[in-house]
Amino acid sequence: MTETSATTLEEIDAALGTVIDPELRKPITELGMVAGTAFDDGVVTVDILLTIAGCPLRGTITRDxxxxxxxxxxxxxxxxxxxxxxxxxxxxxxxxxxxxGDRLGIPFNDPGSLTRIYAVASGKGGVGKSSVTVNLAVAMAAQGLRVGIVDADVYGFSVPSLMGITQAPTRVDEMILPPVAMDVKVISIGMFITGNQPVAWRGPMLHRALEQFLGDVHFGDLDVLFLDLPPGTGDIAISVAQLLPSSELLVVTTPQTAAADVAERAGTIAAQTGQKVSGVIENMSWLELPGGERMELFGRGGGAALAGRLTDAMGYTVPLLGSVPLEVALREGGDSGQPIVAGASDSAAARELRDIAGALARRPRGLGDLRLKVTPT
Structure with missing residues (x-):
């Protein structure tokens, strides 16, 4: 190894400080991954320590x-x-x-946590709840927020495919590092099974899986965490309320009266669990025809009616956050693993989803219940 001026070595170290670990989202220099550098006759040699042997992103780190x-x-x-x-x-x-001490428990329940937690619920399947979840998450991440998703729909998991994720999580001993796509950290039971095998678990197993996702997966400091819940008011909905008592519900419905009636039950469960319902999102509100006319395939007014009924039931205003039209591009984005808000689309659906995400993102991370460590002198 040939010694060089301190300036040259400092420049190399500074350049390495711009390399972000793709899983931990921190500079590799801060994570202790740079074991040494050398500069000899125009050739820079960098020794990098991976967290585990066979790290799936070793090629990405090398290229960066x-x-x-x-x-x-x-x-x-x-x-x-x-x-x-x-x-x-x-x-x-x-x-x-x-x-x-590698503390145990769920970090989002720490008194100092400022992460806002949205549990996205629906009364029935097929209303586009998962699609809404990933588009809101990606839109918020594009605004500069730190965002994570827990795919809590264990039986009907779909978030990995909607986000285009094929990479398995990395384990550092008992700590799990979630894959990252479009600056969103994602964990799903679908990342731990082979192929398209079904998951046949009962209540206690479901609760333990969700508890492990929230406790063992290292998301870091998030501004927003989304949970994509299964439809209805079953075991997972109850477990979320128990494990994350500060979580807030976002209820997704279609305009159809039958869907809104069932979704009302998914929202009013919050009265029993002590959660807050932050709002209603109406999906598949209309289909725009080539001539510009709107075809309301599933009727109209279901979202507004649901918001009104939840307002009456909860005793506070539950707003209709937005109405998302039905678009082929929205479906195609889900099939290709590229949510519509991730691109440059300025379609009505993309604009509405970005507006909803913007409204939710403008809600500050609350300091009201945070005890600051300040003592008089």
Whole structure:
């Protein structure tokens, strides 16, 4: 190894500080992943420590390091040598991420947590609840918020395919790192099974799976966490209320009277669980025809009627947050793993979903119940 000026080494370190770990979303220099650097005759050698052997994103990290360092003056080549952290180094990393003692429990319930939690519910299946969830999450992430999704629909999981995620989560001992797509961290039971196998679990197993997703998966500090719930008022809905008492419900329905009637039950369960209903989203509100006319395939007014009934039942205003039209591009985005809000689409559905996400995002992370560690002197 040839010594160089401190400035050159500082420039290399500064460049490496711009490389973000694709799973932990922090600079690799902060995570202790850079074991050493050398600069000799135009060639920069960087030793990188992966969290685990066979890290699925090793290629991404290698390319990002090469791109960050390769553009520095006088650098003709970059050699990235990959190693693996020792158990002691992993323990230090986990302590850095999760706090001293690798604390147990659900971090979103910590008194200092400012994460707003939205549980997206529906009375029945087929109303587009999952599609609404991923589009709201992606739209919020595009606004600069830190967003995560827990696919809590264990029997009917669909979030990974809607987000185009095929990567499995990475395990660092007992800590699970969720895959990231479009700047949204996602976890789903679909990432742990082979092929399209069904999940046949009863209540206690469902509760434990959700508890593990919330406790063992490292999401980091999120501004917003979405939970895509199964339809109805079954075990998962009750478990969410128990495990995340500060979660708020977003109820998705179609304009159809029958769908709104069933969705009302999914919303009023909040009166029993102590949760708040933050609003109603009407999906598939109309289909715009080539001539500009609107065809209301499922009727009209179901979302507004549901919001009114929930307002009466809950004793506070439950707003209709928006009405999302039925569009082929919205369906195609789900099939291709590219939510419609992720692109440049300015369709009516994309605008409405972005507006709903913007309204929810403008609600600040609450400080009202946060105890600040301030003492008089």
């Amino acid at each position: 390091v090469e791109a960050a360092v390769g553009g520095l003056p006088g650098v003709s080549a970059v050699e990235v040598r990959l190693g693996v952290m020792t158990q002691e180094q992993r323990d230090r990393l986990k302590e850095q991420l999760k706090g001293p």
